[in-house]
Each structure stands twice: as C-alpha cells, then as structure tokens.
Amino acid sequence: MKTVHAGLAAARALLPGRGDYSGLRASWRSDLVAGLTVGIVALPLALAFGVSSGAGAASGLITAVVAGLVAAVFGGSHVQVSGPTGAMVVVLAPVIAAHGLGALAAVSVLAGLIVLAAGALKLGRVVTFLPWPVIEGFTVGIAAIIFLQQVPAALATDGGDSTNAVLAAVHAAGAVNAAGAGWVSTGASLGIVAVVAAVMVLAPKIHPRLPGSLVAIVLASVIAEVFALPVARIGALPTSLPAPALPVLNMEILSALVGPAATIAALAAIESLLSARVASSISDTGAYDADRELFGQGLASIASGFFGGMPATGAIARTAVNIRSGGRTRAAAITHALVLLAVVYLATSVVSRIPLAALAGVLMVTAARMVSLPTLRAVIGSTRADTIVFFVTAVITVSFDLIEAVEIGIVVAAFFALRSLVRSSGVHREEIPGPIMDGDEHIALFRLDGALFFGAAERVLERVTDIRNVDVVILRMSQLQILDATGARVITDIIQALERRGITVLIKGIQDRHLHLATKVGVIESLRHHKHLFSDLPAAVEHARSHVSRAAAARTAQTATERKKTEP
Structure with missing residues (x-):
C-alpha cells in the first residue's frame, strides 16, 4: 500500500498544480x-x-x-x-x-x-x-x-x-x-x-x-x-x-x-x-x-x-x-x-x-x-x-x-580527474612519534593518504612491499578518504606479502565507513592476530616495539646457537 x-x-x-501560479x-x-x-x-x-x-x-x-x-x-x-x-x-x-x-x-x-x-x-x-x-x-x-x-x-x-x-x-x-x-x-x-x-x-x-x-x-x-x-x-x-x-x-x-x-x-x-x-x-x-x-x-x-x-x-x-x-x-x-x-x-x-x-x-x-x-x-x-x-x-x-x-x-x-586523484593519493613513511628507542629502526610506519583505488593501488603495493630490514610495519589508514574494492584488495596483498616474509603488520585508524569493505575483501582476516587492529597510534607503536624486542631476542638466541655449533 x-x-x-x-x-x-x-x-x-x-x-501541474495550483502552486504553479501562487x-x-x-x-x-x-x-x-x-x-x-x-x-x-x-x-x-x-x-x-x-x-x-x-x-x-x-x-x-x-x-x-x-x-x-x-x-x-x-x-x-x-x-x-x-x-x-x-x-x-x-x-x-x-x-x-x-x-x-x-x-x-x-x-x-x-x-x-x-x-x-x-x-x-x-x-x-x-x-x-x-x-x-x-x-x-x-x-x-x-x-x-x-x-x-x-x-x-x-x-x-x-x-x-x-x-x-x-x-x-x-x-x-x-x-x-x-x-x-x-x-x-x-x-x-x-x-x-x-x-x-x-x-x-x-x-x-x-x-x-x-x-x-x-x-x-x-x-x-x-x-x-x-x-x-x-x-x-x-x-x-x-x-x-x-x-x-x-x-x-x-x-x-x-x-x-x-x-x-x-x-x-x-x-x-x-x-x-x-x-x-x-x-x-x-x-x-x-x-x-x-x-x-x-x-x-x-x-x-x-x-x-x-x-x-x-x-x-x-x-x-x-x-x-x-x-x-x-x-x-x-x-x-x-x-x-x-x-x-x-x-x-x-x-x-x-x-x-x-x-x-x-x-x-x-x-x-x-x-x-x-x-x-x-x-x-x-x-x-x-x-x-x-x-x-x-x-x-x-x-x-x-x-x-x-x-x-x-x-x-x-x-x-x-581521465584528467582520475589522474589528479591518483597524484593526490599516496603512501608516506613517517618517523615514529615520541622519543626514539632501541629497535625503532626495525619498525616502518606508513601513512596512506587521499584515495586508494584501482588507479593508485599498484603504486602503494610496490612502495610498501619493497621495505627491507624491518620486523613490523604499521599502516596508518585514518587519513585515507576513499577506498574501493581494488584498494582494499591491495592492502590484503600487502599484509600477506609482508607476513610471508616474517614481517608483522599492524593497522591503525581504519575508518568505520571502510571497515565493512575491508572485512569483506579480507584485510582483517589477513592480519596475524585480531589484536593487530588499533584505533590510536601510541598503542600500535607500543605493540610494535614488543614485537621488535621479541624478534631481537630471537635473533640473539639464534646467533648464539649458530656460534656454539661452529665452536670446536
């Protein structure tokens, strides 16, 4: 009805109605x-x-x-x-x-x-x-x-x-x-x-x-x-x-x-x-x-x-x-x-x-x-x-x-609008805020800006996955204004590629309007642990430092073991 x-x-x-001639x-x-x-x-x-x-x-x-x-x-x-x-x-x-x-x-x-x-x-x-x-x-x-x-x-x-x-x-x-x-x-x-x-x-x-x-x-x-x-x-x-x-x-x-x-x-x-x-x-x-x-x-x-x-x-x-x-x-x-x-x-x-x-x-x-x-x-x-x-x-x-x-x-x-949008979007590596601590050089903090969509996604993938000599990557998504399925899929690919190399990925500040899409495409599922999703940066950095400490301890133990094997 x-x-x-x-x-x-x-x-x-x-x-037509009477209001036309009011x-x-x-x-x-x-x-x-x-x-x-x-x-x-x-x-x-x-x-x-x-x-x-x-x-x-x-x-x-x-x-x-x-x-x-x-x-x-x-x-x-x-x-x-x-x-x-x-x-x-x-x-x-x-x-x-x-x-x-x-x-x-x-x-x-x-x-x-x-x-x-x-x-x-x-x-x-x-x-x-x-x-x-x-x-x-x-x-x-x-x-x-x-x-x-x-x-x-x-x-x-x-x-x-x-x-x-x-x-x-x-x-x-x-x-x-x-x-x-x-x-x-x-x-x-x-x-x-x-x-x-x-x-x-x-x-x-x-x-x-x-x-x-x-x-x-x-x-x-x-x-x-x-x-x-x-x-x-x-x-x-x-x-x-x-x-x-x-x-x-x-x-x-x-x-x-x-x-x-x-x-x-x-x-x-x-x-x-x-x-x-x-x-x-x-x-x-x-x-x-x-x-x-x-x-x-x-x-x-x-x-x-x-x-x-x-x-x-x-x-x-x-x-x-x-x-x-x-x-x-x-x-x-x-x-x-x-x-x-x-x-x-x-x-x-x-x-x-x-x-x-x-x-x-x-x-x-x-x-x-x-x-x-x-x-x-x-x-x-x-x-x-x-x-x-x-x-x-x-x-x-x-x-x-x-x-x-x-x-x-x-x-x-x-075409020109798309090109302009691609140029306005990007990924930037930032310094970790606050006093520098031992091991921070093994943490990479990336800020995703503007729009992550099919036109800009490939460039972001190459920029992040090329990182070397790090144990943890933090992806800041709070400044990301536009996210489409291709962009969400690229984030999934980034996480999977880094995790395969033993690099832990943490996500900080994903917006509520992007969360449903990110979940559907598999971004959240690709994280090593559901606790690797953060709403504020200090907590993410603290968690990253704990991973770096454990990774450093593991490397030290492995070095000691290899040294003992080589001793006469």
Whole structure:
C-alpha cells in the first residue's frame, strides 16, 4: 500500500498544480509584458531555426507555439521559455536530410517519449555530473555550427549534399565563384546580413529592451521590398495551426529513427536542464524541478510532433529575456506562445515576405553571442586539463557529432580527474612519534593518504612491499578518504606479502565507513592476530616495539646457537 501511495505522490509531483501560479495575482501585469516581449524576440528565431533545420519556417513557428505552451504548463521551471533552439537545429538538420521531412513528426514524438520517460524515472539530476569545460566546449561548438549553417543562405548559394556544417560552408563559398549572374543575388544577401547584424549590435546600445532582432528583420524586409532585391523569401505560411495527426510509426521507421531520436532526446534533456538551472540561478522565483522539467519537455516535443513541429528544448536566450522583462510565473511563457499563435492567424502574409538572408543574419549574430569571451578566458586560463577538455569537446562537436562530443568530453575530463586523484593519493613513511628507542629502526610506519583505488593501488603495493630490514610495519589508514574494492584488495596483498616474509603488520585508524569493505575483501582476516587492529597510534607503536624486542631476542638466541655449533 505504501508503494502505491509513493507512486501516486511521484506521479502528482510531475503534474501541474495550483502552486504553479501562487504569485500570479501580484505579478500578472509584469508577466504579460514579459510574455509579449519574449514573443517578439522569439518570432524571428523560431522562423530562422525552422528554416535552418530544413523543416521550414512554418515548422519552427508551430514548435514555438505548441511546445512553448505545453512546456510552460507542464515543465519544472516557473520562468523557462521553450521552443526550437540552435542546438536542436544542429542535430535535426542531418536527420531531415537523411530521412526526409516525413520523418520529422515521428522523430519528434519518439524523442519526446524518451525525454518523458527520463523524467518519470527521475533522471533529472544526471546533468549535474557534466563538467563545466564540457558544457562550454559544447556551447562553442554549437555556436560555430549554427554560424556555418547560415553561410549558404548569406551567400545565396547552395551548400551541397554534405550534412557537415564546415563542408557545406566551404562548398557554398566555392559556389560563389561559379555563380555568374548570381553575383547580384549574393551581394544583395550579404547586404541584408550586414544590415541585420548592424541593427542587432546597435539596438541594445540605444535601449536595453529594444528587440534588435525584430527591428532588424522589419528593416531588412522593407529594404528588400522597396528596392525589389533578388533574394529568396520565407514563402507561404499556414494561416492557422494544422489539425493534430498521429505520425506513421512502424518497425521500419522505428529502426531507422530510434538512434537519431535517442540523440535528440539526450540533447533536449541536457539543454533544457542546463537552461532551467541557469534560469534558477539568475531569478528569485524558486528552484526548478529537474524531473518535472524533463516530463514537461517530453510532452512538449510529443505535442509539437502531432502538429508537424520540431522537437523542443528550453531556450536560455528567450528565458533570460523573460526574466529580465519581469516574468515571474508560467503565465509569461504562456503569453509568449499566445503572441506567436496570434502571428499565425493574423500576420503570416507579412511574415512570408521576410528574406531568408535576414534570418541567416539573425542566427549569425545569435551564434556569436553564444560565445562569451570572459567565459572562454576563464576556461582556457584555469588548468591545462580543463583547457584540453574544452577544445576536444568543441572540435568534436563541430567535426563529428554533438552527443559523441559530450561523451568524449566527459571521458577526457574523467581521465584528467582520475589522474589528479591518483597524484593526490599516496603512501608516506613517517618517523615514529615520541622519543626514539632501541629497535625503532626495525619498525616502518606508513601513512596512506587521499584515495586508494584501482588507479593508485599498484603504486602503494610496490612502495610498501619493497621495505627491507624491518620486523613490523604499521599502516596508518585514518587519513585515507576513499577506498574501493581494488584498494582494499591491495592492502590484503600487502599484509600477506609482508607476513610471508616474517614481517608483522599492524593497522591503525581504519575508518568505520571502510571497515565493512575491508572485512569483506579480507584485510582483517589477513592480519596475524585480531589484536593487530588499533584505533590510536601510541598503542600500535607500543605493540610494535614488543614485537621488535621479541624478534631481537630471537635473533640473539639464534646467533648464539649458530656460534656454539661452529665452536670446536
């Protein structure tokens, strides 16, 4: 019965409640203003990310509306704003290129189910194990890919068949030379990109809350219309939300898309939780629920797939705008989705005339802003190991695969952490405390420090067992912080090796948290006598001296016996 109640309580924790809007009565005005502001900022980004992914501007807009609304209601953060993001575009574009636009709904639903299951299984805190250099390298790599993905649109040329952003950008740049009459179109596109970039850079200097991306889009569109520039436009957009439809899922589709869906799900979980964590740190609206955030983001991607949209994640840029604009409750993110919904029904004819080059300019500036120079200097100036982890993650992100980049970055970071832990651990021979007594030279006192685990165990074994001309070895374990099964087994091997040579081993100060493991692995059993386990050093030294005295007496007696045998 208790299990049933616990299960029901866990399920209720993942669902919306009245507490989600506890501060709405006091903050509804600022929430509405913040939602309107975020909606204005999100419009060009939603369109741009949809185009850049290959799904189309309509898909980006639908994702921002549907996923933004669902994630706002069901997510675990009060101020998170969700929708299409640059990281998702990076991983989604190759999937659409390989499997076609028809796979979009299926991969969105599959990825959403995986993220939803992760939330139900309470895996939300896993993201806290990601090292900082890995996160920053991942972010820089994504920014580079987003920027490079816009090169074909900015040059009004074709990026070729490659799904690699670097190769596509190189192909697009090479295609300019063969464009011939297309130089006019290329020049017009580059001009629009320059206008957009200039407006987005200057707008915050004029007024902090001026929506630079929207102003830039409007200005670029007006210029393109007035001068009839030969540039590609977004094209026709739906004037209403499409009817929801179940995606086609059969064994063939599942086998082809389960891998990409898992990759998208992992990316969605990582980005959403990182965004929620940052939002929690820069606002005073309370902590976020990591498991509920995954649950809500999973539902958002599923709902987006039903309407023909893309997988969604939490968007740190839009979330930050929401917080800075006064957003305090989920009503702000809900308002943002409703503002974009109004665009779908009221302004698609105007939006359809936006030049694709303008969207490319928005994303290029957005990508540049993702890279924080102070953060880069902090990472690169920290340690050599962290610098290597950062660059490895960034390079692999750009060159190969996002999730592989995170995995390899974690492995490299773990390697350096392990090496550092090995270096911090060790074994040191100490002087016996107190006045020196006869026979103390036959006692070796070793202090085990730091961590004794599989990475450092062999070095400790060699250091201790190489000891010579001693009768007793005292192992001080009170300073040992980490002990694993391999380390405990090495201590057992040390004791057995020394005892075989007639050297008595005493253990002093084994911690209670290590005692169970040491007993299981055989450390205590390997001691010559159960009284060779001590809790304080003076008692261990006194006992060692008694062993040395007996050993000295035995050696004296043996010498006398051998002398008598040699006498005539």
